[in-house]
Amino acid sequence: MPPNLPRVSASVALPKPALQQVFDNLRAAGFTLVGPTVRDGTIVLDEIARLDDLPVGWTDEQEPGRYRLKKTREAQYFNYGVGPHAWKQFLHPSCLRLFSVEKSNGSWVFRPPEEPPPRYAFVGVRACDVAAIGILDRVLLGGEFRDPHYARRRENVFALVVNCARVNPTCFCTSMKTGPRATTGFDLALTELPEIFLVAVGSDAGSEMLRDTPWEAATAFDLGRAARAMQDVERQVERQLKTDDLPRLLYDNLEHPHWDEVATRCLSCANCTLVCPTCFCTTVVDTSDLRGTKGERIRLADSCFNRDFSHVFGGNIRPNIRSRYRQWLSHKLASWIDQFGTSGCVGCGRCITWCPVGIEITEEVNALRGKAAK
Amino acid sequence: MSVASPAMEIRNPADPMLPRPAVIQAIRPEAAGIATYSLAFVDPADRDAYHFRPGQFNMLYLPGVGEVAISLSSDPAESQVLGHTVRYAGNVTRAIGRLKVGDMLGVRGPYGSHWPLEDAVGKNLIIVAGGIGLPPLRPVILSILSQRDAFGRVLLLYGARTPADLLYTREFGRWREAGIEVNISVDVADESWRGKVGVVPQLFYFVRMEHQNTLVLTCGPEIMMRFVIYEALARRIPKNAIYISMERNMKCAVGFCGHCQYGPNFICKQGPVFNYAAIEPFFGKEDF
Numbered sequence: 001m002p003p004n005l006p007r008v009s010a011s012v013a014l015p016k017p018a019l020q021q022v023f024d025n026l027r028a029a030g031f032t033l034v035g036p037t038v039r040d041g042t043i044v045l046d047e048i049a050r051l052d053d054l055p056v057g058w059t060d061e062q063e064p065g066r067y068r069l070k071k072t073r074e075a076q077y078f079n080y081g082v083g084p085h086a087w088k089q090f091l092h093p094s095c096l097r098l099f100s101v102e103k104s105n106g107s108w109v110f111r112p113p114e115e116p117p118p119r120y121a122f123v124g125v126r127a128c129d130v131a132a133i134g135i136l137d138r139v140l141l142g143g144e145f146r147d148p149h150y151a152r153r154r155e156n157v158f159a160l161v162v163n164c165a166r167v168n169p170t171c172f173c174t175s176m177k178t179g180p181r182a183t184t185g186f187d188l189a190l191t192e193l194p195e196i197f198l199v200a201v202g203s204d205a206g207s208e209m210l211r212d213t214p215w216e217a218a219t220a221f222d223l224g225r226a227a228r229a230m231q232d233v234e235r236q237v238e239r240q241l242k243t244d245d246l247p248r249l250l251y252d253n254l255e256h257p258h259w260d261e262v263a264t265r266c267l268s269c270a271n272c273t274l275v276c277p278t279c280f281c282t283t284v285v286d287t288s289d290l291r292g293t294k295g296e297r298i299r300l301a302d303s304c305f306n307r308d309f310s311h312v313f314g315g316n317i318r319p320n321i322r323s324r325y326r327q328w329l330s331h332k333l334a335s336w337i338d339q340f341g342t343s344g345c346v347g348c349g350r351c352i353t354w355c356p357v358g359i360e361i362t363e364e365v366n367a368l369r370g371k372a373a374k
Numbered sequence: 375m376s377v378a379s380p381a382m383e384i385r386n387p388a389d390p391m392l393p394r395p396a397v398i399q400a401i402r403p404e405a406a407g408i409a410t411y412s413l414a415f416v417d418p419a420d421r422d423a424y425h426f427r428p429g430q431f432n433m434l435y436l437p438g439v440g441e442v443a444i445s446l447s448s449d450p451a452e453s454q455v456l457g458h459t460v461r462y463a464g465n466v467t468r469a470i471g472r473l474k475v476g477d478m479l480g481v482r483g484p485y486g487s488h489w490p491l492e493d494a495v496g497k498n499l500i501i502v503a504g505g506i507g508l509p510p511l512r513p514v515i516l517s518i519l520s521q522r523d524a525f526g527r528v529l530l531l532y533g534a535r536t537p538a539d540l541l542y543t544r545e546f547g548r549w550r551e552a553g554i555e556v557n558i559s560v561d562v563a564d565e566s567w568r569g570k571v572g573v574v575p576q577l578f579y580f581v582r583m584e585h586q587n588t589l590v591l592t593c594g595p596e597i598m599m600r601f602v603i604y605e606a607l608a609r610r611i612p613k614n615a616i617y618i619s620m621e622r623n624m625k626c627a628v629g630f631c632g633h634c635q636y637g638p639n640f641i642c643k644q645g646p647v648f649n650y651a652a653i654e655p656f657f658g659k660e661d662f
């Protein structure tokens with residue numbers, strides 16, 4: 001490592017405007033930058049290039065079934081919680097061509113997509129979302145079969161992580177042991193202080209992206225401020241999900257009357273699965289030209305709340321909302337653990353915010369536990 | 375890459391969702407709306423690399439139409455040509471029904487778990503099938519035929535809705551000669567039918583079998599399998615000696631699409647063949 005770059009695991013202080021140089025370095029290195037930006041009254045994830053693309057001076061208010069953006073007086077860059085988008089939209093796109101197929105010399109020739117996917121630099125990844133990416137890794141790369149489309153996007157990701165500066169009432173990362181501070185899984189991790197970013201260097205690639213920036217070794221004062229800020233944030237997390245009786249609680253209560261009660265509120269709209277950073281289910285559609293000599297197979301995001309999801313010829317395995325909500329919750333919090341050795345929930349709270357009727361995953365578990373048939 | 379801290383090899387894995395072209399070598403009608411397709415991969419290397427075990431399935435792909443899970447119904451010892459007995463049900467299977475000998479489709483597999491033929495050596499077997507549940511068990515029967523002495527008594531209890539719906543009837547003679555006790559019933563008889571009438575699990579009433587050292591292998595509608603399990607347990611056959619083959623909507627067969635989840639299991643990975651003891655907590659749960 002040249003002396004003008006910090007070593008891995010160092011913490012450095014970076015004047016805020018210098019983050020632009022990091023962005024420029026990433027772009028020069030061939031990365032496509034995606035990060036938070038304001039659109040349609042929400043903070044979404046999209047391609048960005050400049051610091052002013054970030055939601056400077058914006059914050060959000062989130063509650064069950066409610067999301068609002070608000071101007072703040074301070075010009076903070078990352079003073080908001082996770083929005084409706086998650087990184088899965090880049091790693092596991094909701095619409096993807098699996099292959100094209102063509103009839104040639106009487107036989108079908110199947111061709112996987114050739115164009116390489118972008119090399120993404122993710123800007124502003126939160127700790128819970130780092131955990132969510134780790135879960136997708138297990139689902140799509142950890143088994144006997146590995147998803148090559150996910151792998152090709154995943155292997156080149158640069159992660160610029162941001163530790164949370166504030167907490168929404170929907171967050172419960174501390175229960176799921178995923179946040180609010182990222183301890184691993186980043187190339188660079190920022191803690192935003194009033195006039196500087198305190199930057200933890202997580203990898204050689206991360207260090208390299210600090211080239212030509214006026215970074216300085218972090219002072220004890222900066223480290224102390226950042227640590228206190230993080231402790232404050234951690235204390236703000238109020239929502240809790242008790243996990244010590246999972247997965248049993250769900251397996252033992254598959255016939256619980258509470259599922260009928262949830263079904264009177266849940267609309268089966270699938271919002272929760274769309275916003276969830278770990279929900280990975282897909283379906284496929286096939287297209288062809290009129291002569292039937294060429295076609296494509298497209299993979300689309302799907303949801304266990306969709307009616308067709310459990311279609312079998314002659315019937316539907318989960319014909320009602322009761323069985324679909326039960327499938328979702330018991331997969332997230334119970335069978336996921338058996339399948340992938342981890343909970344399917346990272347406590348990001350998105351499903352709570354974006355549920356149009358404000359169903360709270362944490363409260364549904366509590367209700368089940370409170371009334372559990374023991 | 376740092377976010378990839380889990381120790382997983384992610385560079386250029388093979389694509390498990392890409393079919394390989396195969397040609398239809400023969401089509402044998404079995405019953406109204408059901409036929410057996412003999413498929414051979416176009417590429418000899420694919421043919422040589424392919425081996426399957428009884429109970430496993432392939433994904434058959436028709437470009438522009440869709441893909442369906444179909445069990446292998448042929449002899450695992452002959453894997454150059456792969457038998458698939460298809461019931462024309464909905465969109466994709468009906469399109470398969472319009473194909474002719476020499477037509478192509480895409481094939482990938484084999485997927486899933488298999489019947490416990492190794493564990494069955496030296497034991498008695500009760501094979502119970504309903505309707506289109508027999509094809510995934512046919513490889514078991516064909517494997518037994520080639521090493522009949524390795525097994526004890528072998529009973530086949532098989533039923534279909536009507537006599538015209540019975541599959542593989544022309545093979546029953548050979549199966550019987552080899553010492554497989556073939557018991558057939560139909561739900562609804564016609565004037566030509568001389569055999570038993572009733573649902574498949576009732577065939578248990580007509581057979582005597584010791585409960586020790588006996589395995590039950592069953593495939594058919596879930597409701598039928600429920601009664602098969604009931605009859606088997608009533609005869610003191612232990613839960614862990616009962617194997618069932620399950621079906622759920624399936625889009626990828628490699629554990630990515632999420633459709634075939636069954637509690638902690640994916641039907642495409644841990645199934646379709648399950649030991650009953652392992653899935654008892656979920657089996658028969660309403661709308662599960």
Ligand SMILES: Cc1cc2nc3c(=O)[nH]c(=O)nc-3n(C[C@H](O)[C@H](O)[C@H](O)COP(=O)(O)OP(=O)(O)OC[C@H]3O[C@@H](n4cnc5c(N)ncnc54)[C@H](O)[C@@H]3O)c2cc1C
Pocket residue numbers: 311312313314431440441442443444445446458459460461462463464465466467468506509510620621622623624625641646
């Ligand atoms: C492990 C396994 C083995 C099978 N073996 C055989 C067999 O040997 N012979 C046979 O005739 N059938 C078999 N089936 C059932 C067969 O897959 C369905 O009949 C077929 O998918 C129906 O598709 P379709 O497009 O004709 O019907 P549609 O009703 O139009 O179905 C639309 C789509 O839904 C899905 N789907 C519908 N029904 C099923 C189903 N029962 N199981 C899984 N996915 C379904 C498929 O993706 C299908 O393309 C098996 C199913 C499984 C899961």
Ligand code: SF4
Pocket residue numbers: 272275276277278279332344345346347348349350351352361
């Ligand atoms: S289940 Fe809800 S809180 Fe948990 S990770 Fe998914 S969206 Fe976030």
Ligand code: SF4
Pocket residue numbers: 265266267268269270271272273305351354355356357358359
């Ligand atoms: S829980 Fe809420 S977001 Fe999820 S399907 Fe039901 S109504 Fe929609």
